[in-house]
Amino acid sequence: MxxxxxxxxxxxxxxxxxxxxxxxxxxxxxxxxxxxxxxxxxxxxxxxxxxxxxxxxxxxxxxxxxxxxxxxxxVDYTQSFFFDGRTIIAGKGRPEIDPWSFMLPLQPPVWVALLVGLVVAWLSLVVMGHNPKGSSQLTSASHFMRASHLLFQHLRIILRQDVSMNMTRGREMVLMGGWVVVSVVVTCSYSGTLVSLLAVRHVPQPLQTIRDMLDATHITVVLEGVNTIVPVTLTKIKTGELKELNDLKYSGRIKIRSVVEAGLYPYWLDKSLPVYHNCRHSPSKITVREPLALDSFWGMLVVLIAGHLVALLVFCLELNAGSN
Structure with a gap:
């Protein structure tokens, strides 16, 4: 038929x-x-x-x-047989280590919940405490000292240090034991996740939009040759980011080169054919196996040194107050 x-x-x-x-x-x-x-x-x-x-x-x-x-x-055109989306290509950065990765094992809501739990547990023990009999000044001072001591004990537990707090009341021991269980679960989960995160390297990809490229003043833009439609179209745009992109040629940030003439197209073709089975979008995170270096955890050292400096400052203030 x-x-x-x-x-x-x-x-x-x-x-x-x-x-x-x-x-x-x-x-x-x-x-x-x-x-x-x-x-x-x-x-x-x-x-x-x-x-x-x-x-x-x-x-x-x-x-x-x-x-x-x-x-x-x-000339006359046939019907369009496909639509091509224009994109920007940019070199990827080298794999980097986030020095503040020790903050990443716990999400912000978990940090907030942990802080709220610390305050609630501490206040519960403070409220359960009783004031010794005697003068009002002695009562207030003793109550303040007990509250401060309890707060430091809770902090020592969450930091996995020893506890030197004698409690005779059963309800106080139950509350402190509950805080110990919560602290152990959170800290064990934290340490296990942190070990995994220290093996992660982040590949920075700062250029995702035309605006990112325009704001990066250190970036030089390479366009297709003048015989292509892209540079011709850019010269006709009067407003918007594409006009700003075309105006980069007045500041020396834009260069027009032929992709074929520069050897980029054959180079990309040669590099892409052996790995045609790979995913088009390469991952932005990779895992490595190597000894930890100072670059991996200098953020933790900053926190440690800052804490010691604050402790030293408080110690000096206490000595000064005692001498006076």
Whole structure:
């Protein structure tokens, strides 16, 4: 049964068969001297493949061609057979270690819940305590000393230090025991997660949008050659980020190069073919096995040194207050 003409024309296998059979379809390939897609010259002529079709030196030009108003006035387009999204390519940074990764095992809500639990447990023991009989001044001083001592005991537990607190009341021992259980579970989970995080390296990817590229004043932008549609389109945009991108050429931050001429396209092609099975989007985090270096935990050392300095300052203030 004969197929409808429209169905035949829309079948890509028909064109494939025609091109593969030289007895039914003969053609010759003509390459433009400038090996360009084509742009309009001031005299109205065109360069590249568009120019060949425009001057009827070729019947058709194989795309994909980006469409523009000027090109549509010079040549006819077929229906679009795919849409290409324009993206920015940028070099990835080297794998880095986050020196503040010791804060990452616990999310902020967990830190807040731990602090709230510390305050609640401490206040519960303070409220359960009783004031000794005697003068009001002695009572207030004793109550304050007991509350301070209890607070430090809770902090010692969460830091996995020994506890030197004598409690005779059962309810106080139950509350302190509950805090010990919570502290042990949290600290064990923290230490296990921290070991895993120290083996993670972060690959920085600071450039994700056009705005990121515009704000990075140290970045030099390389565009396609002048015979392509991208630089021509950028010159016609009057507002927005794309206009700012085109204006970078006035500050020396933009260079127009031919991707093929610079050798980038063959280089990318050669590098991509051996690893065609790899994922297109490489991961931004990798894991490594290597001894820990100072770069891995200098953030913890900063906290440690700062804590010792504060303790030394408090100690000096206490000595000064005692001497007076």
């Amino acid at each position: 004969a197929r409808p003409l429209k169905e035949v024309l829309e079948d890509p296998d028909v064109y494939q068969d025609l091109l593969a059979n030289p007895s039914t379809f003969r053609y010759s390939l003509v390459t433009p001297e400038d090996q360009a897609w084509g742009r309009k010259l001031p005299d109205g002529n065109w360069t590249g493949m568009v120019g060949q079709v425009f001057r009827q030196e070729a019947d058709i030009a194989l795309g994909p061609f980006a469409q523009s108003v000027e090109r549509r006035q010079a």
